[in-house]
Amino acid sequence: MCGPNSDSLITEIVVAAVSNEKFFESMTTEEKVKSVAELYKLLQHAIEEHEHH
Numbered sequence: 097m098c099g100p101n102s103d104s105l106i107t108e109i110v111v112a113a114v115s116n117e118k119f120f121e122s123m124t125t126e127e128k129v130k131s132v133a134e135l136y137k138l139l140q141h142a143i144e145e146h147e148h149h
Contacts, residue, residue: 102140102143102144102147105139105143106136106139106140106143109135109139110132110135110136110139113132113135114132
């Protein structure tokens with residue numbers, strides 16, 4: 097995968113996760129924001145690692 101495609105894939109996965117209300121139902125707003133940011137970072141790192149192998 098290349099940069100723009102990776103970003104698009106990461107964005108799609110984050111949107112799918114955010115759309116999952118069950119995942120967020122017991123979290124505060126601050127916890128929601130932190131979890132989405134962490135998810136994005138982890139996905140970006142995983143895709144970059146995959147591209148380098």
